Amino acid sequence: SAPGSIAPHVLVREDEADLARRHGQRLLADVRLAVHLDAGLDHPAVSWGRSGLSAVTGRPGGGALMAPTSLTAVADGALAALAAISTSPGLQGLRGSALLGERARLRGLQRQGAISPGGGSRLLPTAGGMVAVSLVRESDWDLVPAWLEAPLDDWASVAMALATRPGADVLDRGRMLGLAVADAAGEGAPGPWFETCFRGAARPLPRAGPPLVIDLSALWAGPLCADLLGRMGSRVIKVESRVRPDGARAGAPEVYDRLNSGKSSLCLDFNDRADLAALRALMETADIVIESSRPRALRQLGLRAEDIIARNPGLTWIAISGHGRDEPQAGWTGFGDDAAVAAGLSRLMKDVHGDWLFCGDAIADPLTGLHAAVLAWASWMKGGGQLHAISLRSVISAAIAADAGLSPPERQARTHRWTSLAAGADTSLYGLAPAREPAEALGASTRR
Numbered sequence: 001s002a003p004g005s006i007a008p009h010v011l012v013r014e015d016e017a018d019l020a021r022r023h024g025q026r027l028l029a030d031v032r033l034a035v036h037l038d039a040g041l042d043h044p045a046v047s048w049g050r051s052g053l054s055a056v057t058g059r060p061g062g063g064a065l066m067a068p069t070s071l072t073a074v075a076d077g078a079l080a081a082l083a084a085i086s087t088s089p090g091l092q093g094l095r096g097s098a099l100l101g102e103r104a105r106l107r108g109l110q111r112q113g114a115i116s117p118g119g120g121s122r123l124l125p126t127a128g129g130m131v132a133v134s135l136v137r138e139s140d141w142d143l144v145p146a147w148l149e150a151p152l153d154d155w156a157s158v159a160m161a162l163a164t165r166p167g168a169d170v171l172d173r174g175r176m177l178g179l180a181v182a183d184a185a186g187e188g189a190p191g192p193w194f195e196t197c198f199r200g201a202a203r204p205l206p207r208a209g210p211p212l213v214i215d216l217s218a219l220w221a222g223p224l225c226a227d228l229l230g231r232m233g234s235r236v237i238k239v240e241s242r243v244r245p246d247g248a249r250a251g252a253p254e255v256y257d258r259l260n261s262g263k264s265s266l267c268l269d270f271n272d273r274a275d276l277a278a279l280r281a282l283m284e285t286a287d288i289v290i291e292s293s294r295p296r297a298l299r300q301l302g303l304r305a306e307d308i309i310a311r312n313p314g315l316t317w318i319a320i321s322g323h324g325r326d327e328p329q330a331g332w333t334g335f336g337d338d339a340a341v342a343a344g345l346s347r348l349m350k351d352v353h354g355d356w357l358f359c360g361d362a363i364a365d366p367l368t369g370l371h372a373a374v375l376a377w378a379s380w381m382k383g384g385g386q387l388h389a390i391s392l393r394s395v396i397s398a399a400i401a402a403d404a405g406l407s408p409p410e411r412q413a414r415t416h417r418w419t420s421l422a423a424g425a426d427t428s429l430y431g432l433a434p435a436r437e438p439a440e441a442l443g444a445s446t447r448r
Helices: 019-030 044-051 071-084 096-107 138-148 157-164 167-177 221-231 253-260 273-281 297-302 305-311 336-342 345-353 362-381 392-401 408-423
Strands: 121-126 129-134 180-183 195-199 212-215 233-241 264-268 288-292 316-321 385-393
Touching: 019 044, 019 180, 019 362, 044 071, 044 408, 071 195, 071 297, 071 362, 096 253, 096 362, 121 157, 121 212, 121 233, 121 362, 129 167, 129 336, 138 157, 138 167, 138 221, 167 180, 167 297, 180 316, 180 336, 195 253, 195 305, 212 221, 212 273, 221 253, 221 288, 221 345, 233 273, 264 273, 305 316, 305 385, 316 362, 336 362, 336 392, 345 392, 345 408, 362 392
Parallel strands: 212 233, 212 288, 233 264, 288 316, 316 385
Antiparallel strands: 121 129, 129 180, 195 385
């Protein structure tokens, strides 16, 4: 059968086959662009199978499981929306759903059930509940004894300690210390996938030339956003701290290069007044700034988004976070796996498949990167002058809310039907984007 085709005996509902296009159309409406998207994207059950995410979703040693919500359709719709507002051919050959599974495929990750595919996050029971915990940095393990009031240094002892403690206490103490922890039952009602926190003066239209993008972000979501903007013709400068560069540099080179190839690398000492003054001056000439710091971190450096936008009319500032810029969430740490759990994704896995499981590989990261790129480019097209906040949790919450009208039995029935549909389709994996040139070494463009 042709790629993406479905066996004739499997019932395909027309409204489901159109989910990707309709999501992309909603995004364009949300950013107030009147652009029409054509149909032609794969059914979400097919795109899930072809993305590679099946390999990282399910019980260890068990079969592949279908996502309980249309995550790959959301990704495909976001990339289709981005391509529709771009005049560059740089996005040709990319699929949003393939980007969700790209890291797992490059690293050869496998499903591990209640352990994230990358191994840094776990779903663990507390006294009366379930939490997601991410201990991905060496400094996180240094904080565990203070968090659980015992000298613990491995996952087994952490699990035993958590089982005796109330979930609320686990969350409060962990977040106070800066650990990434989340309530697996889901936290808060879903809201919009982004918020506009500040409006300054817009740049007069038409625009002159492609945008200059300053990428202050790290890891996955922000760098993916900047990479997509670069593919659309932007000049991208990646800014890193000399003391704490992007942690992804220490990971798989093939993953890092795909996100950061083509960016100029600027390395600065954030404790040096001259370096900070140079960064501020650079930001005041930029068209788009992307950052993924907690708000107080940049404010402590004297880099207040609202002030810089006021001095640079037309600047679009994209602030990516784990849980949002409002207090107390602004101080919470969040990564792609635990933020998706906080949005309720693992709870849906429990409802549909019977166990607390992770879904995909840090899936909030690439989904947020895709949505942030749509938001950034749309804002720049319309003259900018805005601070937009987008969080990992808000993007997953909005993705889940897209089919929130389903009752638990209906969702379970649809997921099982989609599993049958995928089994009857050609689910050969999508091709990955071609390998790219290595990313610049840290600080390679600083002098220039």
